[in-house]
Amino acid sequence: MPINLKTPVVESREQRLGTIVGWDGSASELARQSAYARGCGSGEGKGCGQKARRICELEGPFTQGSVCSEMMVENQAGHILDAVLIQHAPIGCGAGQVSYNLRFRNGLAARHKPVQNIHQICTNLTERDMVFGGVAKLEQSVRDAWERHHPKAIFIGTSCATGIIGDDVDGVASAFEAELGIPVIPLHCEGFKSKHWSTGFDAAQHGILRQIVRKNPTRKQDDLVNVINLWGSDVFSPMLANLGLRVNYVVDLASIEDLAQMSEAAATVGFCYTLSSYLAAGLEQEFGVPEIKAPMPYGIAGTDAWLREIGRVTHREDKAEAFIAAEHARIAPRLADLRRRLEGRKGYVATGSAYSHGLICVLRELGIEVNGSLVFHHDPVYDSQDPRQDTLTHLIDTYGDVPHFSVGNRQQYQFYALLQRVKPDFILIRHNGLAPLASRLGIPAIPLGDEHHAVGYQGILNIGESVLNILAHRKFHLDLAAHTKLPYKKWWLEQKDPFALAKRVE
Amino acid sequence: MTIDLNDKPLPPLVKTNSIEQVRYPCSIAAMHSVSAIPRVIPITHCGPGCADKQFVNLAMYNAWQGGGYGGGAVVPSTNASEREVVFGGADRLRELIGATQNILDADLFVVLTGCISDLVGDDVGSVVREFRDAETPVTFAETGGFKGNNFTGHELVARAIIDQYVGPYDGPKQAGLVNVWSLLPYHNPFWRGDLAEIKRILEGAGLTVNILFGQHSGGVAEWKTIPQAQFNLVLSPWLGLDVARHLERTYGQPFLHVPVLPIGAKACADLIRRVVAFAGLDPAPAEAFIAAEERIYYSYLEDFTTFYAEYWWGLPAKFAVLSDSTYNLALTKFLVNQLGLIPALQIITDNPPEEFRPAIEAEYRTIAEDVSTEVEFEEDSYIIHQKLLRTDFGHKPPIIFGTTWERDVAKGLKAPIVEVTFPTTYEVVLSRSHVGYRGALTLLEKIYTTIVSASA
Structure with a gap:
């Protein structure tokens, strides 16, 4: 389904990609059911009706707090250097400013940019606004944003409350865009409208594609590559410099000009297709900027293929080959050493979807056994619909199956049984909520706050070192495990199947 | 867009509805007042992000306090979708409470509602009442985000537990037993240590203390004794006054309001003496406690003068x-x-x-x-x-x-x-x-x- 930029409301992941948040089986079975094929189960079209890419999903009566699209809008639009994000919402949605501020500040510091607080304003809707509407407050906050900061763009994120009361956010945005002469961009991200938070990435990127990216660029920057990432350390610039390419990091920590010039770039890549799918596909569809269609740069095979594709698309094949050869030689001795020291270790990956596929590649490159993974959702396809981006199949074909591959939107109560099935020595995580449970079971976690830590050839060595470091942490976790009680009932902890309560839904 | 210190002339400061860089979250963040009571767990009936957002920002990125036994990622949530917005969320809430009874090991559940439920008008009270004979009791508070901040949410939660769980009481009062209403758990990152010290001081004064929240609370058993207390102590400028007035009406308990949370020997002695007088306790043990504490406290202050009076x-x-x-x-x-x-x-x-x-x-x-x-x-x-x-x-x-x-x-x-x-x-x-x-x-x-x- 092509990306539709005509309406201000983004189509949700489940509408576009058939995204699911509950599933359990082997990675190969999930790949087969997704398989860039159609229909439920084996593709015969049984069970789930005729709708494209529908995988039967598990749904249970018990759910714990998940994450919402509005947070991902904060995650993207709230982190642009010279823009303001207005949260049109009661004050509780504004709470997100706190954690995102640390990510913004620490991210700026890591990239050697001046540290500052994020620029988010909550319209602070109260009971009266629920009755009479919140438009006047939204207008006031847009004026405050302008007068206080004179930003290059103003984003307006909606909330569950404003979605229900039906404030005309699009109308306010249009009026101010005309008045202020800067893009004023409505981002529709009500939490209740999508079952997975990653729709919020798409909502922000949808607004950027519609109103920020330069429509008719007068120049082409043949050596510029858009890198869709978050706050990670600067890994891509030195890597791509070997190919004579410059990096345009987006969306977080970018300026409005960085975003506008995306249409002038030679190619677009990302560290994770979950994040980059929509924006990269939109840039190709609307502006002809090719998205690199390859496995992601994790593990040797993935990084090789990824670099070769960048080399091909940007006409730098020779440089790519020379870099690949040099890097293979560089990492070989240390990799051999790490493999020896990590022999017999078992890891588990619990992260966002495509990211997990990449991280499992890295662990297996190090010779670490990975028999299980929890991904927080699953996209049967990405927006490009190109099979070269089928990261799950790349993982299976290159490194073999993952017998216990589970999809769940970060439900801690299932994590106990998931870990019991495979009994790992450590876990890789990124989102909060699961590692504290693992701790209480004596299992340490590596929190991948710097999402670039595992990228490329060096990323393999980085993860190997981190695993060795974290195994030493086990002393702490084992001691804790001996002195703690989980909040789950014995009956539930005895269940072998983490999806025991769930049923298949069509 | 950093703040320019040389930005002149200075524009007048006009207060608007805008809140930039928040200093409190919304009412449903009072789920932390629930999980601050040992073995009590909140159940949130709200959108998919509400519970996580309040936890991450109030208990994680606010001094890295952690979720406790039943907070954080443990908290059940209906994760309301379009279906609950259009058709109402009562059925989904019923399903969640039922499943929670089987999965989570708690002494009490408190349902907190979010914007969605309060806007579509779910009859949460009716759903909760269906669980009156459940193994683990269930209470509820309507804490939709647009209704106020976590301070007002805290008082809603306290009143909900008192009215729906602690319940009526007309038995005798226990002389010297006090209920303490003070810091907002988790909002103030030092609440755990502070409540522990307050309890220690009040016990030193000769009281028996229901501290109600944190590691030194006795959980629901302690909450059950709230009506037996001789009086309530509100130890904050305003938070808890509403609860104390409610307890005065409900159980005929008087309350003492001391706006100043005591820091240092002077404020502590002042608090102890006021409390002792209010409770009609024998002042002798309290004075002995004050003297013993002051001997240690001032010996440290003497040592501190080496720095405070001589630092170049x-x-x-x-x-x-x-x-x-x-x-x-x-x-x-x-x-x-x-x-x-x-x-x-x-x-x-x-x-x-x-x-x-x-x-x-x-x-x-x-x-x-x-x-x-x-x-x-x-x-x-x-x-x-x-x-x-x-x-x-x-x-x-x-x-x-x-x-x-x-x-x-x-x-x-x-x-x-x-x-x-x-x-x-x-x-x-x-x-x-x-x-x-x-x-x-x-x-x-x-x-x-x-x-x-x-x-x-």
Whole structure:
């Protein structure tokens, strides 16, 4: 389904990609059911009706707090250097400013940019606004944003409350865009409208594609590559410099000009297709900027293929080959050493979807056994619909199956049984909520706050070192495990199947 | 877009609805007041992000406090979808409460509603009443985000547990038993250590203490004894007064309101003597406790003079406090009366209900026998920072007590900063306390380590 930029409301992941948040089986079975094929189960079209890419999903009566699209809008639009994000919402949605501020500040510091607080304003809707509407407050906050900061763009994120009361956010945005002469961009991200938070990435990127990216660029920057990432350390610039390419990091920590010039770039890549799918596909569809269609740069095979594709698309094949050869030689001795020291270790990956596929590649490159993974959702396809981006199949074909591959939107109560099935020595995580449970079971976690830590050839060595470091942490976790009680009932902890309560839904 | 200190002329500061850089979340964040009671777990009936957002920002990125037994990622949530918006969420809530009974091991569940449920009008009370015979009791509070902040949410939760779980009582009172209503759990990152120290002091005064929240609470068994208490002690400028009045009506319990959370020997002795007089206790053991505590406290202050009276490189003379009302008043009282610092800017940021503001202002006007100061009420950090920048602190920078939001402004002013309230992101806090006798000494260590370590 092509990306539709005509309406201000983004189509949700489940509408576009058939995204699911509950599933359990082997990675190969999930790949087969997704398989860039159609229909439920084996593709015969049984069970789930005729709708494209529908995988039967598990749904249970018990759910714990998940994450919402509005947070991902904060995650993207709230982190642009010279823009303001207005949260049109009661004050509780504004709470997100706190954690995102640390990510913004620490991210700026890591990239050697001046540290500052994020620029988010909550319209602070109260009971009266629920009755009479919140438009006047939204207008006031847009004026405050302008007068206080004179930003290059103003984003307006909606909330569950404003979605229900039906404030005309699009109308306010249009009026101010005309008045202020800067893009004023409505981002529709009500939490209740999508079952997975990653729709919020798409909502922000949808607004950027519609109103920020330069429509008719007068120049082409043949050596510029858009890198869709978050706050990670600067890994891509030195890597791509070997190919004579410059990096345009987006969306977080970018300026409005960085975003506008995306249409002038030679190619677009990302560290994770979950994040980059929509924006990269939109840039190709609307502006002809090719998205690199390859496995992601994790593990040797993935990084090789990824670099070769960048080399091909940007006409730098020779440089790519020379870099690949040099890097293979560089990492070989240390990799051999790490493999020896990590022999017999078992890891588990619990992260966002495509990211997990990449991280499992890295662990297996190090010779670490990975028999299980929890991904927080699953996209049967990405927006490009190109099979070269089928990261799950790349993982299976290159490194073999993952017998216990589970999809769940970060439900801690299932994590106990998931870990019991495979009994790992450590876990890789990124989102909060699961590692504290693992701790209480004596299992340490590596929190991948710097999402670039595992990228490329060096990323393999980085993860190997981190695993060795974290195994030493086990002393702490084992001691804790001996002195703690989980909040789950014995009956539930005895269940072998983490999806025991769930049923298949069509 | 960093704040330009040379930005002249200064535009007038006009308060609007906008809140930039939040200093409190919404009512449903009072799920933390639930999980702050040992073995009590909140059930949230709200959108998919609400529970996580309140946890991450209030209990994680606010001093890395953690979720406790039944908070954080443990908290059940209906994760309301379009279906619950269009058709109502009562069925989904019923299903979740039923499943929770089988999965989570708790003594009490408290259902908290979010914007969606309160807007579509789910009859949550009816659903909860269906579980009156369930293995684990269930209560509820309507805490939709648009109804107020986590301070008002906290009082809604406390009243909900009292009315729906503790229930009617007309038996005898227990002399010397007191219920303490003080800091807002998790919002103030030091609540755990502070409540522990308050309990210790009140026990030293001869009381039996229902501290109600945190590691030193006896959980629901303790809450069940609330009606038996001789009286309620409200130890904050305003938070808890509503609960105390409610308890006065419900159980005929009197309450003592002491607005100043005690930091240091003077405030502690003052509190102990007031409480002892109110409760009609024998003052002798309390006086012995005060004497014993003061002997230790002042011996440390004597040692502190080696630094405080002899440090060559200068110390701040003035201070600013930008925090919730409880810590604002407590710190101001201590800094003025114990350390002899000069109050330069006091801004209360928790949006106290209007009815309480005149009494709070009066506290600042009589902050010491010979010192009077004014307090302001603001919630928007943009305005707060502008006021900070426009304050004349004299010939050297003040020390600022505030939040993570003030770090850059403080840097611009070359002022040391101590993060004391939400959000306190660049601190890790477990049992550290700033109140009482022991906490006051820790506070001195924190203040002056911050200053000294920035010297070179």
